[in-house]
Amino acid sequence: MINLQRTQMFVAVADTGSFTAAADALGLTKAVVSFNIRQLEGELGVTLLLRSTRRLTLTEAGALFHQRSVALLKDAEQLQDDVRANHAGLTGELRITTTPEYGSRVVVPLLARFSQLHPALRVRHVSSSLHADLISERFDVAIRLGTLTDSRYHAALISHFSILPVATPEWRVNHPVESLDQLAHADWIIHERLASPLRWQVKDASGAPEMLEIKKAPRLFADSAQALMAFALAGSGVALLPEWLVRDALDAGKLIPVLPGYTFARQGIHAVYPDARHVPAKVRTFIDFMRASVN
Secondary structure, eight states: OOOHHHHHHHHHHHHHSSHHHHHHHHTOOHHHHHHHHHHHHHHHTSOOEEEOSSOEEEOHHHHHHHHHHHHHHHHHHHHHHHHHHHHHSOOEEEEEEEOHHHIIIIIHHHHHHHHHHOTTEEEEEEEOSSOOOTTTTTOSEEEEESOOOOTTSEEEEEEEEOEEEEEOHHHHHHSOOOSHHHHHTSOEEEETTSOSSOEEEEEOTTSOEEEEEOOSOOOEEESSHHHHHHHHHTTOOEEEEEHHHHHHHHHTTSSEESSTTSEEOOEEEEEEESOSSOOOHHHHHHHHHHHHHHO
């Protein structure tokens, strides 16, 4: 039978790269950690770590054991949290990642309320424009917007939101856009993760589908929706942005919709998690809470 405490020590050593750092992280002495790793290797009958004066290296068996151990420890933690949650409410830690914009505007306020409802639960939120590897970075759930492409994970639909092209009133006066063709030749500000060619299916006022494909090569690119909106507010052209992000600017008249007679397909808000076999109670409960709150 694998000893989970020794397994946890091994994962800490592998992650930190040293016995000293692992011991500090676990609140143990270096001697205790070193002894337990030797015992673990003896029980398994394999060498997990190659030791040198400069660094530690995982053997092939060690790399495999580390990969499986991370999942094993996660399952053990989830089992403990679920059993405790069934008796005394949610406990443990909920690790969640979102984009900075949607996180600060929507998810963080919801997490604050969720935390008040479950005072024994620790909440850790990480903002990033990049899509994290949920397994290696040990996130319980990621809130992702738009079209999902990573098939390794499972997703629960939370809600939908609208996207619309916007610009400043001043830009619109100087660059009249009265047709889809004029919009295709406008000065666009583009998110750098969009695939080429830049095209979207839109619907006109009667609901008939048409295709919008940008014909004029964009000069401005950005890696976040917040940066796209900043370019648009500076009068640099047209940006395609989520309605929840630009609502305040629209209400204040700082931005206006461009060619509002056409609508783009609504986008999804998804809660993405790594394991469908055992979805922790804290993840299920937060997804239900967020779905009820957003809708």
